[in-house]
Amino acid sequence: MKQSVFLGTLAATTLLAxxxxxxxxxxxxxxxxxxxxxxxxxxxxxxxxxxDASGNWQGFDVALCKAVAGAIFGDAxxxxxxxxxxxxxxxxxxxxxxxxxxxxxxxxxxxxxDLKMDFVGVxxxxxxxxxxxNDLGVSSAKELNGATICIQTGTTTELNLADYxxxxxxxxxxxxxxxxxxxxxxxxxxxxxxxxxxxSGLAATRAAFADPENHVILPEIISKEPLxxxxxxxxxxxxxVVRWTMNAxxxxxxxxxxxxxxxxLATSSQxxxxxxxxxxxxxxxxxxxxxxxxxxxxxxxxxNYGEIFAATIGESTPxxxxxxxxxxxxxxxxxxxxxxx
Amino acid sequence: MAVVTEEPKAGFxxxxxxxxxxxxxxxxQIVVLMLVMLGVAWLIDNLLSNLAxxxxxxxxxxxxxxxxxxxxxxxxxxxxxxxxxxxxxxxLLNTLLIAxxxxxxxTVVGVIAGVLRLSNNWVIxxxxxxxxxxxxxxxxxLWILMIYTIFTEAFPAPNAFRGDTPAASxxxxxxxxxxxxxxxxxxxxxxxxxxxLPLGPLWLNLDLAAIVAALVGGFLLNRFILRRxxxxxxxxxxxxxxxxxxxxALFGPIFLVLLALGTHLDSPSLQGFNFTGGxxxxxxxxALWLALTLYTAAFIAEIVRxxxxxxxxxxxxxxxxxGLRPGRTMNLIILPQALRVIIPPLISQYLNLTKNSSLAxxxxxxxxxxxxxxxxxxxxxxxxxxMMLLMLIYLIVSLLISSAMNVYNNSVKLKER
Numbered sequence: 001m002k003q004s005v006f007l008g009t010l011a012a013t014t015l016l017a018x019x020x021x022x023x024x025x026x027x028x029x030x031x032x033x034x035x036x037x038x039x040x041x042x043x044x045x046x047x048x049x050x051x052d053a054s055g056n057w058q059g060f061d062v063a064l065c066k067a068v069a070g071a072i073f074g075d076a077x078x079x080x081x082x083x084x085x086x087x088x089x090x091x092x093x094x095x096x097x098x099x100x101x102x103x104x105x106x107x108x109x110x111x112x113x114d115l116k117m118d119f120v121g122v123x124x125x126x127x128x129x130x131x132x133x134n135d136l137g138v139s140s141a142k143e144l145n146g147a148t149i150c151i152q153t154g155t156t157t158e159l160n161l162a163d164y165x166x167x168x169x170x171x172x173x174x175x176x177x178x179x180x181x182x183x184x185x186x187x188x189x190x191x192x193x194x195x196x197x198x199x200s201g202l203a204a205t206r207a208a209f210a211d212p213e214n215h216v217i218l219p220e221i222i223s224k225e226p227l228x229x230x231x232x233x234x235x236x237x238x239x240x241v242v243r244w245t246m247n248a249x250x251x252x253x254x255x256x257x258x259x260x261x262x263x264x265l266a267t268s269s270q271x272x273x274x275x276x277x278x279x280x281x282x283x284x285x286x287x288x289x290x291x292x293x294x295x296x297x298x299x300x301x302x303x304n305y306g307e308i309f310a311a312t313i314g315e316s317t318p319x320x321x322x323x324x325x326x327x328x329x330x331x332x333x334x335x336x337x338x339x340x341x
Numbered sequence: 342m343a344v345v346t347e348e349p350k351a352g353f354x355x356x357x358x359x360x361x362x363x364x365x366x367x368x369x370q371i372v373v374l375m376l377v378m379l380g381v382a383w384l385i386d387n388l389l390s391n392l393a394x395x396x397x398x399x400x401x402x403x404x405x406x407x408x409x410x411x412x413x414x415x416x417x418x419x420x421x422x423x424x425x426x427x428x429x430x431x432x433l434l435n436t437l438l439i440a441x442x443x444x445x446x447x448t449v450v451g452v453i454a455g456v457l458r459l460s461n462n463w464v465i466x467x468x469x470x471x472x473x474x475x476x477x478x479x480x481x482x483l484w485i486l487m488i489y490t491i492f493t494e495a496f497p498a499p500n501a502f503r504g505d506t507p508a509a510s511x512x513x514x515x516x517x518x519x520x521x522x523x524x525x526x527x528x529x530x531x532x533x534x535x536x537x538l539p540l541g542p543l544w545l546n547l548d549l550a551a552i553v554a555a556l557v558g559g560f561l562l563n564r565f566i567l568r569r570x571x572x573x574x575x576x577x578x579x580x581x582x583x584x585x586x587x588x589x590a591l592f593g594p595i596f597l598v599l600l601a602l603g604t605h606l607d608s609p610s611l612q613g614f615n616f617t618g619g620x621x622x623x624x625x626x627x628a629l630w631l632a633l634t635l636y637t638a639a640f641i642a643e644i645v646r647x648x649x650x651x652x653x654x655x656x657x658x659x660x661x662x663x664g665l666r667p668g669r670t671m672n673l674i675i676l677p678q679a680l681r682v683i684i685p686p687l688i689s690q691y692l693n694l695t696k697n698s699s700l701a702x703x704x705x706x707x708x709x710x711x712x713x714x715x716x717x718x719x720x721x722x723x724x725x726x727x728m729m730l731l732m733l734i735y736l737i738v739s740l741l742i743s744s745a746m747n748v749y750n751n752s753v754k755l756k757e758r
Binding site for chain 1: 395409413421493497500613617715718719720722
């Protein structure tokens with residue numbers, strides 16, 4: 001009896017010890033060895049990351065996962081999509097369950113420093129807004145005094161909301177919810193007067209309603225929400241891969257490289273920067289541990305930034321977002337990639 | 342015959358630790374204990390060094406930072422400028438509130454259901470069986486979500502109460518409104534309120550304290566009158582008339598206190614998006630309370646039934662022979678004895694209910710799990726610290742409930758002299 005207790009304790013200790021995660025190896029090497037990219041995405045936000053009717057993940061964020069997989073493996077399909085909620089996303093990343101997090105996540109000081117994330121850029125400049133029913137007769141967020149508001153818990157929006165109502169001397173009742181789907185259900189049932197999240201998320205949510213015309217997104221944008229991909233702190237090489245893949249998509253739009261003309265430009269372009277980007281001259285890929293044609297493959301995965309935007313959340317889609325701040329710097333937007341040299 | 346044996350005074354040798362049966366079991370236990378402690382120490386060291394490698398030590402300093410978020414139900418003063426520690430306190434009080442309400446209601450429902458399940462009336466007994474089997478065999482989370490969804494879908498939004506011909510109307514003389522967010526009920530307000538007495542982190546509401554004092558005082562006075570009546574009855578054989586004294590003792594003080602405070606009922610009315618005035622009891626609280634009550638009461642009913650069945654049949658037969666009616670037999674003979682069997686398992690049901698209340702997160706009720714283990718954890722990213730603190734608090738609360746119930750158990754258990 002005593003012996004079996006002793007052996008049992010020994011076995012349990014060994015098992016637990018084995019489960020402790022060993023950190024320290026390079027993420028890029030891990031991903032290459034695994035042959036697949038573990039990409040943390042939203043549990044379901046139409047336009048950004050949601051499975052389509054046949055179960056394939058589609059969307060603006062998903063396209064970046066594909067581009068990174070394209071850059072590493074030359075095959076955009078080598079991605080495992082891991083849905084994350086607003087509350088478990090950072091743990092998923094720090095624990096190594098996902099390699100990169102691209103889930104409408106706002107880049108903030110404390111997340112970048114205290115939470116030990118590394119945000120590698122901004123793929124969508126957003127701001128927090130409110131959605132209400134038309135028949136409520138509200139035309140401005142300043143009229144929401146006393147309203148009941150549905151809000152995703154564990155997000156920056158929760159803090160912005162408190163600040164905004166405080167600054168405007170108004171009160172509200174918060175209905176905390178866990179996922180976008182739950183928020184949608186509560187809002188549609190009338191359990192809250194307004195639903196607040198990033199304006200892009202509101203547009204995406206409204207697009208999925210049966211009667212989108214009966215809901216209005218209020219004009220006030222109450223915060224800056226730069227949404228971008230995040231990786232674990234302390235692995236700069238992996239961060240470089242994700243950062244420059246995203247920059248490559250932005251640069252491609254700037255230089256007019258599209259999925260239609262990319263093969264032609266790769267062989268015939270006389271623009272030295274395009275040549276460097278597509279790996280015709282120099283070997284930029286080698287500097288970040290990838291093939292010379294990494295950017296070519298990344299862009300081929302879903303087109304350049306503009307093409308991805310138009311196909312997933314642009315004005316021709318049900319979500320209907322304008323480029324706005326997310327236009328190229330030459331078009332009055334904020335997209336400005338450092339040079340490829 | 343007296344045998345005097347002299348212990349051999351052999352010196353202690355190290356080998357005796359293994360070969361001497363007197364020491365061997367102790368040796369093995371100490372070795373196992375040391376190995377277990379070594380293993381635990383190694384695991385903790387592993388965790389700490391992994392955290393250090395990530396650049397994150399264990400630090401509870403975040404508790405004193407500004408929380409920055411709002412909580413929809415607060416029993417004590419709280420704004421988004423308060424600290425995370427304050428938010429934790431708010432959550433803890435919400436947990437205690439639901440646990441308190443749940444334990445009381447579950448006990449009442451459980452005892453009634455348990456007694457009725459033994460009823461001679463076939464229909465009632467079978468109905469109670471159906472209730473018990475349905476509630477204890479379906480996961481609690483599903484009940485919480487189901488009741489909450491029914492509230493959300495079945496009741497109208499506050500908007501429906503608006504206009505000249507509203508789609509919904511208030512009930513109980515226009516004082517109570519059921520909406521899909523909360524139930525708005527009238528609530529007493531005091532014109533001459535006594536205010537608050539600051540006592541560290543918890544402020545004492547003097548109005549509430551005065552009311553509680555009046556109620557307790559009235560109750561004690563009532564008991565004194567009844568005891569005095571019993572004493573006189575035992576001495577003289579005549580019991581003095583006490584009904585008007587008792588009524589006065591029970592209701593007099595509370596009436597005077599309420600009058601002195603200038604009490605009036607504040608009825609809810611629709612203003613803007615929501616009802617204002619009165620008290621708004623959120624649907625998440627009611628749904629959670631109902632689900633916890635009905636679920637736990639099903640288990641308590643079984644405990645009560647077992648307790649009653651444990652009392653020998655001769656007890657009730659003797660009571661009937663003395664001419665006691667079935668109701669009085671149950672209240673005076675059976676239940677007091679059954680309590681001895683019922684209390685110990687009842688304690689674990691109370692603990693279960695308290696711990697199960699952490700499912701509140703499913704319906705957005707801001708309990709301890711929702712504040713410290715939810716929003717605070719998410720906003721600060723201090724997962725390990727928040728979880729450890731959460732476990733510690735639940736442990737302490739459970740131990741307190743358990744020890745309080747054990748005190749009660751000792752007072753009712755069979756006294757053997």
